[in-house]
Amino acid sequence: MAATSHPLFGSTALRALEHAAQSALPPHTLMPRAAQAACLLILQRWRGRPVTILCGPGNNGGDGLVLARLLNQASVPVRIWALNVDKRPADAERAWRDLPRGLLQSGDPKGDAKGAVIVDALFGIGLHRDLDADTRRWLAWANEQEGAVRVALDIPTGLDADTGEAREGTFMADVTLTFLRDKPGLHTRSGQDHAGEVVVDMLGTDAVTAALPSDDQSIGTGNLIRRADCKTLFVSRKHDTHKGSFGTLAVLGGGHGMTGAALLASRAALHLGAGKVFVGLAEANPALSCDLLQPELMLRPAASLLGKKDAGIGVWVVGCGLGTDQGAADWLAATLHAARETPTVVDADALILMAANPKRVPARKAAWVLTPHPREAAQLLGCDTAAIQANRVAQARRLAAKYSAWVVLKGAGTVVSSPDGRWSVNGSGNAGLATAGTGDVLAGMIGALLAQGLDMDDAVRGGVWLHGAAAQDLSARGIGPIGLTAGEVIAAARDLRNRPENGVT
Numbered sequence: 001m002a003a004t005s006h007p008l009f010g011s012t013a014l015r016a017l018e019h020a021a022q023s024a025l026p027p028h029t030l031m032p033r034a035a036q037a038a039c040l041l042i043l044q045r046w047r048g049r050p051v052t053i054l055c056g057p058g059n060n061g062g063d064g065l066v067l068a069r070l071l072n073q074a075s076v077p078v079r080i081w082a083l084n085v086d087k088r089p090a091d092a093e094r095a096w097r098d099l100p101r102g103l104l105q106s107g108d109p110k111g112d113a114k115g116a117v118i119v120d121a122l123f124g125i126g127l128h129r130d131l132d133a134d135t136r137r138w139l140a141w142a143n144e145q146e147g148a149v150r151v152a153l154d155i156p157t158g159l160d161a162d163t164g165e166a167r168e169g170t171f172m173a174d175v176t177l178t179f180l181r182d183k184p185g186l187h188t189r190s191g192q193d194h195a196g197e198v199v200v201d202m203l204g205t206d207a208v209t210a211a212l213p214s215d216d217q218s219i220g221t222g223n224l225i226r227r228a229d230c231k232t233l234f235v236s237r238k239h240d241t242h243k244g245s246f247g248t249l250a251v252l253g254g255g256h257g258m259t260g261a262a263l264l265a266s267r268a269a270l271h272l273g274a275g276k277v278f279v280g281l282a283e284a285n286p287a288l289s290c291d292l293l294q295p296e297l298m299l300r301p302a303a304s305l306l307g308k309k310d311a312g313i314g315v316w317v318v319g320c321g322l323g324t325d326q327g328a329a330d331w332l333a334a335t336l337h338a339a340r341e342t343p344t345v346v347d348a349d350a351l352i353l354m355a356a357n358p359k360r361v362p363a364r365k366a367a368w369v370l371t372p373h374p375r376e377a378a379q380l381l382g383c384d385t386a387a388i389q390a391n392r393v394a395q396a397r398r399l400a401a402k403y404s405a406w407v408v409l410k411g412a413g414t415v416v417s418s419p420d421g422r423w424s425v426n427g428s429g430n431a432g433l434a435t436a437g438t439g440d441v442l443a444g445m446i447g448a449l450l451a452q453g454l455d456m457d458d459a460v461r462g463g464v465w466l467h468g469a470a471a472q473d474l475s476a477r478g479i480g481p482i483g484l485t486a487g488e489v490i491a492a493a494r495d496l497r498n499r500p501e502n503g504v505t
Ligand SMILES: NC(=O)C1=CN([C@@H]2O[C@H](COP(=O)(O)OP(=O)(O)OC[C@H]3O[C@@H](n4cnc5c(N)ncnc54)[C@H](O)[C@@H]3O)[C@@H](O)[C@H]2O)[C@@H](O)CC1
Pocket: 018, 022, 030, 031, 034, 056, 057, 058, 059, 060, 061, 063, 089, 122, 123, 124, 125, 126, 127, 128, 129, 130, 131, 132, 153, 154, 155, 179
């Protein structure tokens, strides 16, 4: 995969970079640059609107104080409320001294802010405790103002920059202008709901590098997955090709009453370009011998598929609707045995079974991908779902290391980790994907990309991005997010892959 142009920095890495930038630049350079970037954004997008700025005790508050002065110089009507504070850090103290006193309001924020721009400069990456009562009251006021545009400086107050955990009352931004580098917490878990559109300003530190922490405790740096990172999805096909050129994939799943899950994964694989798709049904006496709506799929009883040594299967996808009873556990063990030298995607029930029967997971010679949602990840790591959600990036990396696997931790802001701990957060997707069957579709899509010869990086990250982009594309056409179906995601993903110049970025 091509080097991405959109890094995400964990907070320890960000502090290291901040330190390096401060050493490389004259004193007191960064805060004026941050305020200047905010001033420009406001003037470009919302010129003519009054601005209300809420300032906290640290340097995030300092950004807001400098911004107030700049907007005042540009003749924008500004009102500013600042939390009481005993001592400010040096940069913020300078900003406080330079603030035109007439802008400062007393008491709590009040008045009608309809049509105004409300700027959250209360807390940035230095927030480390619960919000105090004053801050909560001010945030509640800001979040209640109908018709106002809400802009967060660096990060919405209350949101955790690493994990995307939102404290109660967290600022609800329409736009977040984030400084130095983008942060994973703006894109995963509750991040997207609170950050709105994320605009990154590197404050002129593009060339600054820092020795970044490499310990296990910190997440270091990763990437946001965007279309630009998925170029291999869009490589056009040569004329001189045949079905054998695009791989043979087998899905093993579809236990009693769950045939649909296996069919969704298989149809997704077919529509994403796999040359041939077998469906091994785990149900004892499968009612279907053919998918009449997709007769291109080759349906087989699981035993016959697993016994077929000459099928030329190049990728396995296992788990979709497999079930979790003893029979399913036996099918999984047999499939993992057959697939140990073949790239494999393990999804859904297969993950639950792996967690319950670790001794039945054979050593692998080929790479594999685990695609858990948070509850499945929790079972694999022997913790609860809350612990997974509390730090999705760190837990995805833990899981990847434990199983020497690629991991796709699903949910808002899907996290991808490679076995060696390189991580990304998906930049596409929406709540339309929160419906049954979309996970099966994702597993089939990733399998299809592997079958077509994309390397692991490209297939996993590309599949995740395309899946989310398909949901966005559908929603843009009025198909969802409410009521979007997994089957519709398949068609939209095929469509996007065949018209790379259009659609989601
Ligand atoms: N240092 C730099 O190089 C730059 C910093 N910038 C801004 O500075 C921010 C970071 O500044 P700070 O490190 O001062 O952090 P913050 O401004 O986020 O706040 C830290 C202050 O709040 C206090 N605090 C933390 N949690 C609290 C809570 N729950 N209730 C009450 N008080 C609490 C801390 O003790 C500290 O005094 C960034 O987010 C960014 O907005 C920008 O000016 C760009 C450059």
